[in-house]
Amino acid sequence: MLEERSGFSKAELNTLLERLFRRVGFLSTERTIRHQGAAEREMEAIDPDDALYVAAALELDAAVWSMDEGLGxxxxxxHLTNSVMVARVRGSDTQ
Incomplete structure (x- = not known):
């Protein structure tokens, strides 16, 4: 499905996923808890279940990559969508 939707060849997709997963890490509760209140306030009227993603992004000074409209x-x-991420990987980032 990823190959079909992304337009990447199998080899390109494997390379991309390898690069992506080399950078994946896990955050402890201690690192996200300091931003939990701000994240919950931001998300309370949108989708409270997504507050943790916002708290993690605040801790890391990072963006959230998701197709979830609430996070947008x-x-x-x-907030980054799949199309923005594909453009960045292909080197045609316009943002």
């Missing part, structure tokens, strides 16, 4: 509505952290 919040303004606490940048």
């Amino acid at each position: 509505e919040q303004t606490a952290v940048p």
Whole structure:
């Protein structure tokens, strides 16, 4: 499905996923808890279940990559969609 939707060849997709997963890490509760209140306030009227993603992005000074419309509505952290990420990987990032 990823190959079909992304337009990447199998080899390109494997390379991309290898690069992506080399950078994946896990955050402890201690690192996200300091931002939990701000994240919950930001997400309370949108989708409270997504507050943890916002808290993690705040801790890391990072964007959230998701197709979730609710995460796109919040303004606490940048929100990236699949099309934006594909453009960045291909080197045609216009943002």
